[in-house]
Amino acid sequence: MRIKYTLSVVFFVALVIIEKENNIISRVSDKLTLKQTPQTPLHHSGISQTLPKHNGSFPSFGKMDFMLMKRRLEKYSEHQEVTTKGRKHILLLATTRTGSSFVGEFFNQQGDNMFYLFEPLWHVEKMLTLDTGGTNATAAAKAYRDVLKQLFLCDFTLLESFIEPLPVNHITTALFRRESSSSLCEDSVCSPFIKGVFERYHCRTRRCGPLNLTMASESCLQKEHRAIKSVRVRQLETLRPLAEDPHLDVKFIQLVRDPRAVLASRMVAFAAKYKNWKDWAMGGDVPIDDDEVRKLKGNCDNIRMSAQVGLRQPPWLRRRYMLVRYEDIARFPMRKATEMYKFTGIPFTPQVKSWILKNIQASKETSGVYSTQKNSSEQVEKWRFSLPFKIAQVVQRACGPTLKLFGYKSVSSEEMLTDKSVSLIEDKVFNFL
Ligand SMILES: *[C@@H]1O[C@H](CO)[C@@H](O)[C@H](O)[C@H]1NC(C)=O
Numbered sequence: 242m243r244i245k246y247t248l249s250v251v252f253f254v255a256l257v258i259i260e261k262e263n264n265i266i267s268r269v270s271d272k273l274t275l276k277q278t279p280q281t282p283l284h285h286s287g288i289s290q291t292l293p294k295h296n297g298s299f300p301s302f303g304k305m306d307f308m309l310m311k312r313r314l315e316k317y318s319e320h321q322e323v324t325t326k327g328r329k330h331i332l333l334l335a336t337t338r339t340g341s342s343f344v345g346e347f348f349n350q351q352g353d354n355m356f357y358l359f360e361p362l363w364h365v366e367k368m369l370t371l372d373t374g375g376t377n378a379t380a381a382a383k384a385y386r387d388v389l390k391q392l393f394l395c396d397f398t399l400l401e402s403f404i405e406p407l408p409v410n411h412i413t414t415a416l417f418r419r420e421s422s423s424s425l426c427e428d429s430v431c432s433p434f435i436k437g438v439f440e441r442y443h444c445r446t447r448r449c450g451p452l453n454l455t456m457a458s459e460s461c462l463q464k465e466h467r468a469i470k471s472v473r474v475r476q477l478e479t480l481r482p483l484a485e486d487p488h489l490d491v492k493f494i495q496l497v498r499d500p501r502a503v504l505a506s507r508m509v510a511f512a513a514k515y516k517n518w519k520d521w522a523m524g525g526d527v528p529i530d531d532d533e534v535r536k537l538k539g540n541c542d543n544i545r546m547s548a549q550v551g552l553r554q555p556p557w558l559r560r561r562y563m564l565v566r567y568e569d570i571a572r573f574p575m576r577k578a579t580e581m582y583k584f585t586g587i588p589f590t591p592q593v594k595s596w597i598l599k600n601i602q603a604s605k606e607t608s609g610v611y612s613t614q615k616n617s618s619e620q621v622e623k624w625r626f627s628l629p630f631k632i633a634q635v636v637q638r639a640c641g642p643t644l645k646l647f648g649y650k651s652v653s654s655e656e657m658l659t660d661k662s663v664s665l666i667e668d669k670v671f672n673f674l
C-alpha cells in the first residue's frame with residue numbers, strides 16, 4: 242500500500258514536470274515565431290529566460306522515472322531538431338594572427354545559403370573597454386554570448402547598441418569591416434551609393450550606401466546557415482548556453498597556432514603594441530614577471546583551457562567542437578576545409594573549392610623567397626628564422642602545456658630552432674566525433 246502511494250506521488254510529480262516543460266517549450270516556440278520579425282527588441286537576458294533548465298531542485302527520482310526522464314529528453318531533442326530545421330550556426334573561434342580571416346573565407350565563400358559576419362564583437366569589446374577603462378571578463382563574456390545568440394537569429398538589436406555612433410533607424414556607416422562579409426555587400430543589402438557621401442564606405446568591388454541593418458536582418462533570415470568569426474571570446478565554456486539553446490545548432494571551430502609563431506607575427510603586425518618584445522629581441526633580458534609575459538601566459542592558458550573543454554567532449558559539446566591547427570590549414574588547405582565542412586554538415590560548394598585553389602596559388606606566386614612552390618611546410622615554419630631563441634624560450638616557459646597539447650615541439654637550443662631538417666609540428670589527430 243505504502244509503496245503504491247509513493248509510486249503514484251512520484252509519478253504525479255514527474256507528470257507535473259513534463260507538463261511544466263511542455264509549457265516552457267511552447268512558450269519558447271511562440272517566441273521563436275515572433276522572432277522571425279526582424280529587429281524585434283529582445284531582453285538582454287533573453288538567453289537565460291528562454292532556456293528550459295533544471296535548477297537543481299528536482300526531487301530525487303526512483304528507477305521507474307528513469308524511463309520518464311528518457312522520454313522527456315527524447316522529446317526535448319526532437320524539439321531541438323524541429324526548431325533548427327537543419328540550419329547550422331558556425332562559430333569560428335580564434336585569436337589574432339592565427340589565419341582566422343583566411344579560414345573565415347571558407348564560409349564567407351560558401352554561397353547564397355550562408356550569412357557570414359566578420360568580427361561583429363569588435364564593437365562590443367570596444368564599447369566595454371571605453372566604458373570601464375578595462376575589460377571585466379565576466380561582463381564581457383556575457384555580452385559576447387548575448388550578442389552572438391541574437392546575431393545567429395538574425396537580430397542586430399543588441400549589436401546596434403554597441404555601435405558608435407549609434408545607428409539611426411537601423412542605418413549605420415560604422416559597422417566594422419562590413420566589406421569582409423559578402424552577405425552585407427550583396428544586392429539585397431546594398432542600398433544605392435550617393436556620390437560624395439560616405440565615400441569610404443565601400444563594399445569590395447562595388448559601392449553601397451550606408452548599411453541598413455533591417456535589410457541585413459531580412460537577408461540573414463533568408464539564408465539557411467550562419468557563420469561568425471571572432472577573435473574575442475576567451476573561454477569556450479562561457480558559450481555553453483549557446484550550445485544548449487534549442488533555437489540554435491551551434492558548431493564551434495577553434496583555430497589555434499604555435500604561440501611562438503603568433504608572437505613573431507604580432508611583433509611585425511602590431512609593432513607599436515609589441516615594442517617591449519622587440520626591445521627584448523634586440524638585446525636585454527626579458528623580465529620574468531613582466532606584465533607582457535603574464536599576458537602571454539594568460540592568453541595561452543585561455544586557448545588551452547578552451548581546447549581541453551572541447552577535446553574532453555562533455556555532453557553539451559558532443560559533435561559540436563572541432564579543433565584545427567593553422568599549420569595544418571596552411572599545409573593541407575583543401576583537406577582541412579573538407580573536414581570542416583563535413584563536421585558542420587554543410588555542403589562544401591564548388592565556389593569554396595575554387596576560392597581556396599585561387600588563393601593558395603596566389604600566395605605561392607607572390608611569396609618571393611618561397612615562390613616556385615618551395616613547399617608550404619617551410620613557409621609555415623619560417624618564423625623560426627625571425628624569432629630569437631631567447632624569445633622562443635620565454636614563450637615556451639609561459640606556454641609549455643599549450644605547445645604540448647597542440648603538438649608543437651619545444652626547442653632546446655638555437656641550433657635546434659633553426660635546423661630546417663627538424664619540423665616542430667608533430668602529426669596530431671584531434672578526435673572530435
Ligand atoms: C528553482 O526552483 C524552485 C522551486 O520550483 C524555485 O522556488 C526557485 O526560484 C528556482 N530557482 C531558480 C534560480 O530558478
Ligand SMILES: *[C@@H]1O[C@H](CO)[C@@H](O)[C@H](O)[C@H]1NC(C)=O
Nearest residue numbers: 373376377378379380381383
Ligand atoms: C564584473 O561584472 C560582473 C557581472 O556584470 C559583476 O558582477 C562584477 O561585479 C564585475 N566585476 C568588477 C571587478 O567590476
Ligand SMILES: *[C@@H]1O[C@H](CO)[C@@H](O)[C@H](O)[C@H]1NC(C)=O
Nearest residue numbers: 410412432453454455456459
Ligand atoms: C531599411 O530597410 C527596410 C526594409 O527593407 C525599409 O523598410 C526601410 O525603409 C529602410 N530604411 C531606410 C532609411 O531606407
Ligand SMILES: *[C@@H]1O[C@H](CO)[C@@H](O)[C@H](O)[C@H]1NC(C)=O
Nearest residue numbers: 615616617618619661662664
Ligand atoms: C617540405 O619540407 C619539409 C621540411 O623541410 C620536408 O620534410 C618535406 O619533405 C618537404 N616536402 C616537399 C614536397 O618537398
